[in-house]
Amino acid sequence: DAKTTQPTSMDCAEGRAANLPCNHSTISGNEYVYWYRQIHSQGPQYIIHGLKNNETNEMASLIITEDRKSSTLILPHATLRDTAVYYCIVRPIKANAGKSTFGDGTTLTVKP
Amino acid sequence: DGGITQSPKYLFRKEGQNVTLSCEQNLNHDAMYWYRQDPGQGLRLIYYSQIVNDFQKGDIAEGYSVSREKKESFPLTVTSAQKNPTAFYLCASSTAGQGTSGANVLTFGAGSRLTVL
Numbered sequence: 001d002a003k004t005t006q007p008t009s010m011d012c013a014e015g016r017a018a019n020l021p022c023n024h025s026t027i028s029g030n031e032y033v034y035w036y037r038q039i040h041s042q043g044p045q046y047i048i049h050g051l052k053n054n055e056t057n058e059m060a061s062l063i064i065t066e067d068r069k070s071s072t073l074i075l076p077h078a079t080l081r082d083t084a085v086y087y088c089i090v091r092p093i094k095a096n097a098g099k100s101t102f103g104d105g106t107t108l109t110v111k112p
Numbered sequence: 113d114g115g116i117t118q119s120p121k122y123l124f125r126k127e128g129q130n131v132t133l134s135c136e137q138n139l140n141h142d143a144m145y146w147y148r149q150d151p152g153q154g155l156r157l158i159y160y161s162q163i164v165n166d167f168q169k170g171d172i173a174e175g176y177s178v179s180r181e182k183k184e185s186f187p188l189t190v191t192s193a194q195k196n197p198t199a200f201y202l203c204a205s206s207t208a209g210q211g212t213s214g215a216n217v218l219t220f221g222a223g224s225r226l227t228v229l
Contacts, residue, residue, distance in 0.1 A: 034217070044155070100157070104153055
């Protein structure tokens with residue numbers, strides 16, 4: 001599995017957009033980008049995933065660069081409850097294709 | 113509701129004792145995983161299983177053992193050989209799918225916190 005690189009921490013003002021970057025320069029053609037978040041002492045929660053097109057759901061938007069070597073998770077209107085650790089991972093398209101490796105993620109702190 | 117249940121939520125163990133953490137899922141997922149998380153750090157893969165009666169070592173398998181006798185269950189045993197077992201343990205599952213599947217999402221349990229006294 002390709003490794004990902006994320007900033008250790010970021011701050012965001014409540015109500016503003018939070019833009020969390022992820023570098024996955026060694027991603028292969030058969031791998032999707034997935035984002036999860038983990039609120040303290042809980043299991044990670046799935047947010048969104050994408051292959052090469054931009055994606056949006058009720059939680060967030062995902063922007064993937066054309067060369068697929070990096071992506072940005074966007075929380076359009078951050079709230080205090082969005083304070084969490086955000087993980088970006090890459091995972092094969094074909095399910096059952098083995099392990100997924102998590103890095104240390106980005107600790108996002110949303111401030112009033 | 114479908115999901116993953118981990119038990120116990122908190123567990124205390126004396127040094128030298130083996131302990132087994134339970135993970136049960138009713139999502140009909142083929143693949144299951146165990147991760148370890150230390151304070152302030154990310155998730156590290158211990159073992160994973162893609163199908164019943166088969167499993168593979170992850171990045172930090174030493175001192176741990178697993179079994180996969182049923183599709184729904186993937187228990188993790190922390191043995192006395194694990195030198196620093198105090199950690200937060202997370203179980204996850206995902207659908208195996210067929211062919212290309214864009215929804216190969218990992219679903220996590222709430223975790224089990226193991227403390228060695």
